[in-house]
Amino acid sequence: SQTIHQWPATLVQPVGSPLSLECTVEGTSNPNLYWYRQAAGRGLQLLFYSVGIGQISSEVPQNLSASRPQDRQFILSSKKLLLSDSGFYLCAWSAGGLETQYFGPGTRLLVL
């Protein structure tokens, strides 16, 4: 069966520091991968998605970036965090050609 992992689970970072969040998927090949951000008490905002290694589509302009160095690895990064980057970051995957997305456990980021 397929599983999706995210780490760290919780992160507290100072403003201006770099960020690296990792997401990995097991049990499937060539998944579509997605990064979402969820502000407290709000819905899900799609940040990036990837349909293959090295292929990244950005949905919203921001100081975050994403990379997909391996088939089942998706990384969310920032060179300098802003206070507004605080939130709950969710990674999701879907099988290529199928719509259903499955979410990871999330990373809670607090920028101080």
Added chain:
Amino acid sequence: GQQLNQSPQSMFIQEGEDVSMNCTSSSIFNTWLWYKQEPGEGPVLLIALYKAGELTSNGRLTAQFGITRKDSFLNISASIPSDVGIYFCAGQKSGDYKLSFGAGTTVTVRA
């Protein structure tokens, strides 16, 4: 982005009551999905709908894909305390990798 109108925004329900929530859109979707999110966790898929008019159940949950393909509803029968959480609808258009999400319905159950 969020193109779906989900209602109600929140609800307090008595244990044992039936609950209904819905999502509407001005666009046609080929797939409707319903997720539940508990505090501090990622959303978990409850029901997936792929065909207009489709009615699907998962235990006490029932969801329907509207005939117009612009709406969907989720019913929870005989609610219990563990039904607490935020329920999200999501829709996908033909040929699009992305999902559009509703803003969520927060369900709180009174024992």
